[in-house]
Amino acid sequence: MAFANVHMLPQVQPPAPAARPTEETAPSPPQSPTVRVRGFSRRFGDTEVLRDLDLDIAPGEFVALLGASGSGKTTLLRTLAGLDPADPEAVRAPANRAVVFQDARLLPWKRVWRNVALGLAGLDAADRARAALAEVGLEHRMDAWPATLSGGEAQRAALARALVREPRLLLLDEPFAAVDALTRIRMHGLVLALWRAHAPAVLLVTHDVDEAITLADRVLVLEKGRIAAEERIDLARPRDGGPAFQALRRRLLNRLGVDPGAPPPSPAQSSPPEAELLAYPTGEIL
Amino acid sequence: MSPVALLLLWELGARTGVIPANVLAAPSSVILTAWRMIASGELPWNMLVSLGRAVSGLVIGVAVGSALALTAGLSRAGETLVDPPVQMLRTLPSLALTPLFIVWFGIGETPKIALIALGTSFPIYLNLYAGIRGVEPRLVEAARSFGLGGRELIAHVILPGALPSFLLGLRFALAGSWLILVVAEQINASAGLGYLINNARDFARTDVIVVCLAVYALLGLAADAVVRALERRALAWRPAFIKS
Numbered sequence: 099m100a101f102a103n104v105h106m107l108p109q110v111q112p113p114a115p116a117a118r119p120t121e122e123t124a125p126s127p128p129q130s131p132t133v134r135v136r137g138f139s140r141r142f143g144d145t146e147v148l149r150d151l152d153l154d155i156a157p158g159e160f161v162a163l164l165g166a167s168g169s170g171k172t173t174l175l176r177t178l179a180g181l182d183p184a185d186p187e188a189v190r191a192p193a194n195r196a197v198v199f200q201d202a203r204l205l206p207w208k209r210v211w212r213n214v215a216l217g218l219a220g221l222d223a224a225d226r227a228r229a230a231l232a233e234v235g236l237e238h239r240m241d242a243w244p245a246t247l248s249g250g251e252a253q254r255a256a257l258a259r260a261l262v263r264e265p266r267l268l269l270l271d272e273p274f275a276a277v278d279a280l281t282r283i284r285m286h287g288l289v290l291a292l293w294r295a296h297a298p299a300v301l302l303v304t305h306d307v308d309e310a311i312t313l314a315d316r317v318l319v320l321e322k323g324r325i326a327a328e329e330r331i332d333l334a335r336p337r338d339g340g341p342a343f344q345a346l347r348r349r350l351l352n353r354l355g356v357d358p359g360a361p362p363p364s365p366a367q368s369s370p371p372e373a374e375l376l377a378y379p380t381g382e383i384l
Numbered sequence: 385m386s387p388v389a390l391l392l393l394w395e396l397g398a399r400t401g402v403i404p405a406n407v408l409a410a411p412s413s414v415i416l417t418a419w420r421m422i423a424s425g426e427l428p429w430n431m432l433v434s435l436g437r438a439v440s441g442l443v444i445g446v447a448v449g450s451a452l453a454l455t456a457g458l459s460r461a462g463e464t465l466v467d468p469p470v471q472m473l474r475t476l477p478s479l480a481l482t483p484l485f486i487v488w489f490g491i492g493e494t495p496k497i498a499l500i501a502l503g504t505s506f507p508i509y510l511n512l513y514a515g516i517r518g519v520e521p522r523l524v525e526a527a528r529s530f531g532l533g534g535r536e537l538i539a540h541v542i543l544p545g546a547l548p549s550f551l552l553g554l555r556f557a558l559a560g561s562w563l564i565l566v567v568a569e570q571i572n573a574s575a576g577l578g579y580l581i582n583n584a585r586d587f588a589r590t591d592v593i594v595v596c597l598a599v600y601a602l603l604g605l606a607a608d609a610v611v612r613a614l615e616r617r618a619l620a621w622r623p624a625f626i627k628s
Contacts, residue, residue, distance in 0.1 A: 216532065
């Protein structure tokens with residue numbers, strides 16, 4: 099295992115698979131993981147963005163990936179999405195996967211439902227798109243142009259577009275970073291509900307420690323291209339920020355080089371990774 | 385108000401003899417001439433001939449320009465094959481080729497239509513090519529992540545993304561086709577608005593000349609209105625059009 103500090107916490111049960119052995123006790127799980135990365139490295143020019151990285155994501159597991167800018171989070175997500183080339187020996191991910199990007203990336207020239215139905219085959223594509231939009235509460239906007247959607251609506255449409263494909267792996271690339279704090283809270287609830295209903299494996303890339311703890315079964319901290327820390331979270335959802343939540347939050351923030359007890363420094367004083375984290379102050383609102 | 389005042393002043397000048405009729409005919413006589421030319425069928429017929437030339441040249445120009453732009457825009461091999469020579473040729477003013485075209489195609493309809501086709505293919509090529517290459521890479525990537533590739537990617541992402549640029553090119557092409565038409569029709573035409581103007585010049589019929597100029601202007605306006613309507617329909621998704 100490449101993980102630096104694996105905590106021996108009880109296993110969280112993801113919704114779909116009824117039982118899953120912990121990786122610590124069973125080195126070769128009987129159920130093959132949805133994502134399997136072994137010794138993966140990636141460099142751009144002289145900088146090694148990902149170094150000898152190992153990662154497993156079990157079917158139906160919700161994993162959050164934390165890290166400062168430049169830690170390689172997005173590179174890892176893009177690799178798993180098949181957007182960047184990778185050695186299939188080192189990286190195994192299902193072909194049936196879908197991405198929700200930070201900017202919704204809806205095609206502006208297609209009405210919302212056509213965006214959701216993009217690339218779907220079959221005569222029922224329109225019905226499936228409508229059903230997916232109903233699931234995210236956007237059925238009434240299905241004939242709208244994307245340019246008329248609010249940021250939250252656009253992200254919900256992007257979620258519908260991803261889920262209509264019933265992906266085995268759902269990749270979320272900071273999907274809530276650009277929406278307002280209240281919308282973000284609603285989106286968290288929506289994502290959890292959709293995850294329960296569809297049970298994909300999820301990899302959520304985020305800057306936001308609270309978001310990671312609120313949503314995920316497991317939080318990974320990526321640092322200089324390696325997974326530097328891992329936390330399993332067995333708190334019952336919804337997670338309301340009790341003492342266990344706060345303890346986790348402190349540990350993760352410390353791991354990321356932020357002192358949660360200290361008053362928020364002004365941007366001028368803070369070092370780059372801290373500034374990165376403080377740029378998304380959801381934690382204070384939640 | 386001022387255009388009306390200008391017209392009145394012009395009429396007054398003509399009536400009092402300050403502006404002789406062989407310099408510029410009075411507005412009233414221009415209107416009368418226009419009416420007579422319409423009634424005799426002379427104006428509609430010649431207008432139709434001119435319009436036919438412009439439209440045939442435009443259709444050929446748009447087809448050729450689009451084909452070249454798609455070739456260069458959608459493939460690297462096409463780009464190296466098509467783009468350098470086209471970029472070289474576009475610096476040449478199309479009208480400068482008139483003598484060569486007369487040598488090649490004679491003085492019939494062919495050189496006129498060929499000149500318009502040539503002049504309109506460049507704005508179409510340049511804008512459509514730039515539009516294809518300028519499609520937001522983030523959208524292409526998103527579509528790719530949903531399994532779109534090849535033909536589907538071109539149909540759903542690249543071509544709709546390039547459409548605004550194409551329509552801009554079409555607008556330039558229409559304006560260009562008009563300009564070239566005026567000059568091309570000076571080549572030994574036996575029909576068309578240019579022929580009417582040439583005839584009128586020989587007889588110093590300034591009223592006929594003004595009527596033809598007005599028709600050129602009206603046709604230009606109509607062409608612009610067509611493109612605008614096309615844009616409103618095809619680009620209905622744009623924020624500028626959503627409100628209206």
